[in-house]
Amino acid sequence: MLSTGALRAHLLAARLAGPVATSREVSLRSYRLFAARDPRVMLGLDPAWGWKEPDVLRLMARKCGVSNDPAHVAGPDVIDPERTLAGLDAFAQRLSSAAARRAPVLFGTGHPHRLLGFYVALADAMSAAGCAVLTPAQGRCIDITTRFGVRTYKLDYVRGVAMVREPGVWPHGSEPGAHTHSPLPVRVALEAAVMVHGRLPELVVGDHGWVCGAGQLGIEAIGLADTDDPALFVGEAEGRVSVAVPLDDAVRSAYYRPLTRYVLNRACLSQ
Numbered sequence: 123m124l125s126t127g128a129l130r131a132h133l134l135a136a137r138l139a140g141p142v143a144t145s146r147e148v149s150l151r152s153y154r155l156f157a158a159r160d161p162r163v164m165l166g167l168d169p170a171w172g173w174k175e176p177d178v179l180r181l182m183a184r185k186c187g188v189s190n191d192p193a194h195v196a197g198p199d200v201i202d203p204e205r206t207l208a209g210l211d212a213f214a215q216r217l218s219s220a221a222a223r224r225a226p227v228l229f230g231t232g233h234p235h236r237l238l239g240f241y242v243a244l245a246d247a248m249s250a251a252g253c254a255v256l257t258p259a260q261g262r263c264i265d266i267t268t269r270f271g272v273r274t275y276k277l278d279y280v281r282g283v284a285m286v287r288e289p290g291v292w293p294h295g296s297e298p299g300a301h302t303h304s305p306l307p308v309r310v311a312l313e314a315a316v317m318v319h320g321r322l323p324e325l326v327v328g329d330h331g332w333v334c335g336a337g338q339l340g341i342e343a344i345g346l347a348d349t350d351d352p353a354l355f356v357g358e359a360e361g362r363v364s365v366a367v368p369l370d371d372a373v374r375s376a377y378y379r380p381l382t383r384y385v386l387n388r389a390c391l392s393q
Contacts, residue, residue, distance in 0.1 A: 264307055
């Protein structure tokens, strides 16, 4: 079993926490855009409160451990590893609770290049615990606005974890899926879950629009978020998101394996 101390050391060594690759400039830009309600950073969340840029900065300092000094405008951003550990413990507790009641679960990621393996291991464990891991709307086309204009993607699942792929790119190649912040995939999946399968998931696990999009619709959602993803932490503060774990969401995929072991052990889901 991976100890808390060993995981803390790994978080710092892998730069999942401590000084991270996400720059202060990028984080502050996201906070400005969020305060302006720019859809590129809202991730499907419609905040109930009137969040101004200083409010977002103070929240992110409290939730992630970034500097709350608005004059600090350059360099790497920082995540407090203690907040990451606390988030992972809460994340594991939600998984454990869902597993105990054999709740239907939906997994989805906007970061398949980095986080697919993390979610696949959790989906396998939840399935082994008797939970239905839902895969609604497989192959459905979704038009998503990107910085290059509107592009059509297809919803796909890999071992129970949803992502989007560009048309013509499928699992027999090496392309693991597309990066996206959009909440449209989870909306399409949830609609199909009701219309075709007659049930919604009781828990959505993922990142970006998968978490905020589900939480906005009143479904319990938990996920991972970087310092430039304020929407998940705002959602948590407003009660729309159950757990937002602060960590760098774009390091090498292998660096998340110790987190997988830790979460599964904490959730009593290790096989």
